[in-house]
Amino acid sequence: MENKPIVLHLGDAIKYNHAFYNDEFLARFNVIQATETDREGFIEALKSKKYGDFSALLRLHFQTGGFMGQWDSELISLLPKVYESSLLPVRDSTRPTLTSLASTKFGMPTAQGPQMRQFLIPRWSAIALHPTHLLTSLNKHTQDLIDAKALSLMKSGSRIVNTARGRILNEDALIHVLEIGHISAAALDVHYNKPQVSPKLASMDNVTLTTHIGESILN
Known part of the structure; x- marks a missing residue:
């Protein structure tokens, strides 16, 4: 079986472009839905590598998938190592933050590793x-x-x-x-x-x- 990069989906299901999502996106990425509902549970999931070494986070908009609270140094330090060589984490002069290189194909993906960048930009x-x-x-x-x-x-x-x-x-x-x-x-x-x-x-x-x-x- 092809070892597709993992995308961790936070919050609501997609709203737009279901054909693109089902035919193209899912063909390239293994999307896993996060089941946590609070920050503590999400931290434990990251520590235990419940979702494996995911390459991207998918969050459709700011009103959903925010159960983890602020993306601060505590959370960012628990992200898979792939982010160390990608666009994330991004640090500004005041605090560590999680950036986004986003596509609005079916909502708003929040963050991505290098595989996601190569997939989204050409589209x-x-x-x-x-x-x-x-x-x-x-x-x-x-x-x-x-x-x-x-x-x-x-x-x-x-x-x-x-x-x-x-x-x-x-x-x-x-x-x-x-x-x-x-x-x-x-x-x-x-x-x-x-x-x-x-x-x-x-x-x-x-x-x-x-x-x-x-x-x-x-x-």
Whole structure:
């Protein structure tokens, strides 16, 4: 039998794109539903490796699957070793956090290891980077996270929006895929070398640049 990567499903069942989930996602991943209802039980499950060395966590939205409480250092330290070489855990200046590189194909997967990244990115037609939704703040784990390789994996004609941190998205790689037409458009509210804005990006008709001061506008 094929040894498929394990995805640990937290909370409610999927809501959208059942055909994609059943025909493609389940063909690539072994999805296991977590049965715990509180933090203590979940911690014990992680300690005992009840769900094995899972490669990803699937949580559809913030109103479900939150029984474990805050994803802090206590929980993150119990994750399988695969996360040490993937995008997780991500640590910012104040606390360890669990980040997400998410697809909205059938809800909102919360976190993923390297196999999930390779599976999801080619299926995206857009990426929206946001500090409280898709990615955490800039740190050594997230700098250049969306690089030339990640952009090349996206569908041709995709769009990308970055309102998180400028250095999460490699601008040189972005310029290249915009020039060759692989990415059709970009909107950047944050910039790689802030406060300087890339002259090349500013000159492109399919790029929108703003100044990351939405909280200061009057209307």
